[in-house]
Amino acid sequence: MKRYGKPLKGSLLTGAVVVALGLAACGSSGSSSSTPTKTGAKSGGTITIVAGTAPLSADQGLDFTTQGLELYGVVNTPLLTFKRGVQGVGGTQIEPGLAQSLPTVSNGGKTYTFTLRSGLHYSDGTPIKASDVPYALERDIKIPWQAASFISAYIQGGTAYANGKAKTISGITTDDAAGTITVNLIAPFAPIVDIFALPGTAPVPPSTPMKNLAGTGTIGDGPYKWGAITAGQTYTLVKNPKFDVPGQPRGHLDTIVYKVNSNVLADAEQVLSNQADLFDPGDLLPASILQQVKSQAGDRYQPIPTNSTFYFWFGVTQKPFNNLYARQAVLAALDLRALSRLASGAISPDCHLIPPGIDGNSPLSSCPYHSPTGPANMTTAKQLMQKSGMIGQPVTVYGEERAPRRQYLDYFTSVLNSLGFKATEKVVNSSVYFTTIGAPTLKPQVGWGDWVQDFPNPWDFMQLFAGNAGSSLNYGYVNDAHYNSTLNTLFQSDPKSVASQWSALDNFAVNKGYYAAYGHEQFPKFYSNRLNFSAGVMSVEYQTDMTSLQLK
């Protein structure tokens, strides 16, 4: 799942590149509907989704999890959106949402101008104004949104607003009458279009308080609106009859109930027995039921590859992982096949951060010490440990509570102990895991992490270890001058044209042992008999595309 902090989006190809080339009018306001709805599609009805983990909040101004994105992604439509109704990489294409078209780019790539469609309304009937957009962005910074750094770090005046030195974000100007929103950047930053396709940047009515509305969510402008919410337990979406964004799918179901139950096995059993309708793809089907699902419900189960990476990070500023050899020893000792088995086989072993679906992915053969699909190289690992002089050092390993992440933690801790560390586990509740390890006061030694693409750009993954991005996602406090400068140079270019350089950067970081990536996950698409399986879309951006779901 998308973990917290989802950065840019926008397919670099369709979004950034197009914008960078100044193709302002591509994708006109009349872009054809991307709804998966087919003639004769059934409308109406209520379904239940079961999920093992709740979003941090129903408020898109705070939350940045895959679970949350599935939900408020259909409540809050931003200026741009990712194409809905398309399974696979086609779903990364950016198209106009509330904006009439993709933005015009001027001032050497530093100014983006959006024009709002006319006659748009929120679900409560309030007209949508251009000035609601900067209000939403200011609210994101205030709350703060977990990806707020992507606003404050790249838009002029964002930092001043975040620091309380300005009352507004000076880099954004609006004209309500004309419906224009002008965004001035500090420097050219092509992925800004991706950011404006994230629901967190969607406008909100000016009456929306600048605080986390976890129990109610915000008034939105999407095809659904919030119904009853019991934070952490149940989230209900009901159809928004006032939804009037041209070209965007309206959804088929009347009501979608999202129930949270941390017992993932029970969740899977409910879907298998048709007591619930959809297994949330943010969780893995437990191995104990996977065979049963394959044999009894093979026609309503499909693993879908996603652009995601699972990894362990190292606290490089403190013992023992401030030592290069100690980090490399761990890389040599990790058996990626074992971690794949813990994930019911749903993880394809790979030592790289950039997944295969993203430009810049490297071949498996470039992994050091041993093949990702082969056994660990314990001989080299122990030699590296000897050289490190870190044998006997105490290590606290951080990991999540829910399966199989607890099992990843158990395995990793066992590997550290086999190398001679004195490793102990620190299991943190899943709902607060990333906020815990990201707290500036903690500075953990080592731990587990994952990342699901926000947009198909290698920057989205590699920025996790940027020492100058101002984000709290760099849990190991990596700050490498070469890494940072390369990152800052590459993100300004079309990733396809610099794919080899992205790959080199990834391998540089692997060899430096800044992270021990172990693979890329397939998400389960698992429905009940009631749902139309072929019509349902597992989007690489939204995971379950709620607008595609329909009853048989």
Place this chain on the structure above:
Amino acid sequence: MIPDPLSDTGPLQAEVVAGASPGGTTGIVITPGERVADPWAEGHHPPAIGPWKLAARRLRRNYVAQTFLILFLLIVVACLLAPLYASDVAHISPNANNITGTVSVAGKATDVVSPDGVPVGPTFGSHYFFGADSNGRDLAVRLLYGGRTSLLIGAIATAIIIVFGTLAGLLTGYFRGVTDMILRPVMELIWSFPVVILGVSLGTALALGGIGPVKGNSLFIPAFIIGVVYIPYLGKPIRGEVLRLREQDFVEAARVQGMGSWRIMLSEILPNLASLITVFVPMMLAYSILLEAYLSFLGAGVQAPNASWGTLISDGLNYIQTTPTFSLIPGAMLVLSVLSINVVGDGIRDALDPRAQVRVRT
């Protein structure tokens, strides 16, 4: 005509019958109206038997309690031999992951954990006798180590309860006044919380931060928590007994002789609490082992990767449909242990409390 039991024809007839008490212990049944010759009348006094010897004699005659005592001891010994089993039979330590390893099943090499994540079931051989968990750990080894953990925590918690519960009961019951005003509400407060909820709350909080130098994943954390939540369960009855004892003549006599309060408590009152405390020991041990299992099952007790019967039951739930033994076997060990302790505890109570064995036939 109703015979006068106090008439001169001798004492009430007594007979010893086996299995008269609930625990199967022997008992004395006195039938009113029947007379027997007084064996002491002619000066033939039998040798005196102390209450502890008498209790031991009664306990020896309680075959049910003895059977369960042996069962419990077998469990304890098996758990104590866990390192031997791990090193010489299973050849794997309790926390060692072996996800990509293989094991011979019916002469065929089988993945300990299959590529799609399914662990091997019971092999009933030297390796993976009860199967593996999802991390490829030997469940038989973890079962025995888990038993050590559960029993150790139970024993430590029981020691905490006995020491501090007795102390609290003594102090509040003997001194009353300010001491009672301070300590009793604390015990009442702890008493008023459901133990599981209080235990989970404390366990969750302390598992993160630990207590001082004791880390959150230490086994002393759940032992400490269990001990604390059960202190009032002993402290309150002790207090009541001390309140009664302190008004007895022998205490008054000691006081008149100039003995200090502490000396009276330790040399006069405490010995009279011994049987009560002895009865509470097995009870508290059983409660402690059970509460540890609850807490560990809920993730607030023994922390990973250490095993206890509670964590093993919890881990096994994921496989309850395909391999129910993963949960059932540690569950059975837990049940047998607690049942044994309870039956033995009942036997001790019956042995120490002669009143529980005397029935007057009417």
